[in-house]
Amino acid sequence: MSPTPSLNLDSFDRNILEIVQRSNRATSDQIAEQVGLSPAAVQRRLKKMREHKVIQADISVVDPRSAGRPMTFVVQVTLERERADLMDAFKKEMKLHPAVQQCYYVTGSSDFILIITGKDMEDYDRFTREAFFDNTNIRGFQTNVVMDAVKVGLSVPLAEE
Amino acid sequence: MSPTPSLNLDSFDRNILEIVQRSNRATSDQIAEQVGLSPAAVQRRLKKMREHKVIQADISVVDPRSAGRPMTFVVQVTLERERADLMDAFKKEMKLHPAVQQCYYVTGSSDFILIITGKDMEDYDRFTREAFFDNTNIRGFQTNVVMDAVKVGLSVPLAEE
DNA sequence: GGTGAAAACGTTACGAG
DNA sequence: CTCGTAACGTTTTCACC
Numbered sequence A, B: 001m002s003p004t005p006s007l008n009l010d011s012f013d014r015n016i017l018e019i020v021q022r023s024n025r026a027t028s029d030q031i032a033e034q035v036g037l038s039p040a041a042v043q044r045r046l047k048k049m050r051e052h053k054v055i056q057a058d059i060s061v062v063d064p065r066s067a068g069r070p071m072t073f074v075v076q077v078t079l080e081r082e083r084a085d086l087m088d089a090f091k092k093e094m095k096l097h098p099a100v101q102q103c104y105y106v107t108g109s110s111d112f113i114l115i116i117t118g119k120d121m122e123d124y125d126r127f128t129r130e131a132f133f134d135n136t137n138i139r140g141f142q143t144n145v146v147m148d149a150v151k152v153g154l155s156v157p158l159a160e161e
Numbered sequence C: 001g002g003t004g005a006a007a008a009c010g011t012t013a014c015g016a017g
Numbered sequence D: 001c002t003c004g005t006a007a008c009g010t011t012t013t014c015a016c017c
Helices: A011-020 A028-035 A039-051 A084-096 A121-133 B011-020 B028-035 B039-051 B084-096 B121-133
Strands: A055-062 A071-079 A100-106 A112-118 A138-151 B055-062 B071-079 B100-106 B112-118 B138-151
Touching: A011 A028, A011 A039, A011 B055, A028 A039, A039 A055, A055 B011, A071 A084, A071 A121, A071 B100, A084 A100, A084 A112, A084 B138, A100 B071, A112 A121, A121 A138, A138 B084, B011 B028, B011 B039, B028 B039, B039 B055, B071 B084, B071 B121, B084 B100, B084 B112, B112 B121, B121 B138
Parallel strands: none
Antiparallel strands: A055 B055, A071 A112, A071 A138, A100 A112, A100 B138, A138 B100, B071 B112, B071 B138, B100 B112
16 A cells, blocks of 8 residues: 655755756756766666656646636535445546546545636536536535635655654 | 736647646657657747746656655644735745645635645644744644545646637 | 766757748 | 758766776
């Protein structure tokens, strides 16, 4: 369940990660200079970290507005029954649905928290019908409209320890 | 307020974005073949989209577990007063705090929704003290512990229109 | 881990549509 | 204004130390 790729990261690796998770278009030369290694060593480490899935992906971040999806919603979903098979079906549906940007299965007041993007309210309304109305296992959901995406990112701090 | 860089994207651009937001390490040759353009044309379009901030960033996604931050929390924060200056201060604090991966200012039952990463519960507890306890403007907060990050990403669908 | 040569890649100038 | 082709400079990759 937790195939954490145990690859021991030293402080060189962490410094490299700190840079590429801000910009993976930095050249090995630039990175090498900042971390105090040769360009080839930087590349070897990056290759290893990609192989071991320490670096999970290398992506371009697209402006949602340019993509014609200026609205973001945070949705809390509560299920009727927490049956494993029904939950798996729900997870699968969320993974496949293009409007779902993020989906977390959580403890607490609700069962799932979703981050949804859409063109407008009507678009969101359509999503809720498709995803929730047909699903008899959904007890209810609560929507928060995002007015300001104060901070958005996937970067993780790598400091201490 | 909304400096959407009006750069009209045609279907070539959208196809290119669709590829690079999954993997920006695809070479121009690979992209060119898939979209039906020459490698140079692909590069030119990518350059333009980066200049116009249609592509906001190019990043490596680091596995939080490898980074020593295996836990994720979704936090709903309610403010005491919605005063502009206090809110701006809170936003600024969230932007700066390394544990805060995402922060949304929302309408609805709560005022802010945060995605927090941490090493363990103790780590999270420390965060709440730092960020919330000292802040007299915070009425309360509710925590959801993430058991399964079903879907995580920043990709936006680019279909229709 | 470093070095250097070879291969792959991105960049740019040019002519054409 | 944008394409494709081709020459050019840069970056990555790989064998070797």
